Amino acid sequence: GNSVTQMEGPVTLSEEAFLTINCTYTATGYPSLFWYVQYPGEGLQLLLKATKADDKGSNKGFEATYRKETTSFHLEKGSVQVSDSAVYFCALSKAAGNKLTFGGGTRVLVKP
Amino acid sequence: DAGVTQSPTHLIKTRGQQVTLRCSPISGHKSVSWYQQVLGQGPQFIFQYYEKEERGRGNFPDRFSARQFPNYSSELNVNALLLGDSALYLCASLGLAGGPLETQYFGPGTRLLVL
Numbered sequence: 001g002n003s004v005t006q007m008e009g010p011v012t013l014s015e016e017a018f019l020t021i022n023c024t025y026t027a028t029g030y031p032s033l034f035w036y037v038q039y040p041g042e043g044l045q046l047l048l049k050a051t052k053a054d055d056k057g058s059n060k061g062f063e064a065t066y067r068k069e070t071t072s073f074h075l076e077k078g079s080v081q082v083s084d085s086a087v088y089f090c091a092l093s094k095a096a097g098n099k100l101t102f103g104g105g106t107r108v109l110v111k112p
Numbered sequence: 113d114a115g116v117t118q119s120p121t122h123l124i125k126t127r128g129q130q131v132t133l134r135c136s137p138i139s140g141h142k143s144v145s146w147y148q149q150v151l152g153q154g155p156q157f158i159f160q161y162y163e164k165e166e167r168g169r170g171n172f173p174d175r176f177s178a179r180q181f182p183n184y185s186s187e188l189n190v191n192a193l194l195l196g197d198s199a200l201y202l203c204a205s206l207g208l209a210g211g212p213l214e215t216q217y218f219g220p221g222t223r224l225l226v227l
Binding site: 046098099102104105 | 116143145147152153154155156157160167168170202204206215216217218219220221
């Protein structure tokens, strides 16, 4: 079946540091890949997505590139802010029913 | 425009009781999905509905059921509650036919605690 594996947190960084969260997936064919962010006490917000190999999704300074050869979709941001503290989820969508398969989430804490 | 709305925001039940959670999708969206997020884990897919018909079901027992109404709002019902049903229940809506490339927009969730 489909699955998503992402690095365990928490990841603790200082403001303006570089952030990388690793995500790899298992799926047949060509899934669409997503990063969602969950701020404390809230639901999920779509951060970015990529729908085919070599696509780069970007939003709010975050980027991720769909790498088919390594089945990866790592999230990066060059300079994090305290407001980026949240839990980040990598997910894929493949089935016609459009269900999302999520990774376990990575908590990021950015300190001033 | 209003986003996805869910009610109630919080709920406390005891084991064996039944619960109904409600979701209203974004205006114009015809598909709704439900997810369960246990504390510290990623969301797990429960159901998807499109045009009032079930389009997908995750690996959940028959105690979980759902329906979609003509106005595209949806209810999730859970019978015979267990302690393990304590979780954040998320509803997501999709805009068009709900195909694999559609973006799902999530509501704030209903936090259910089963004692």
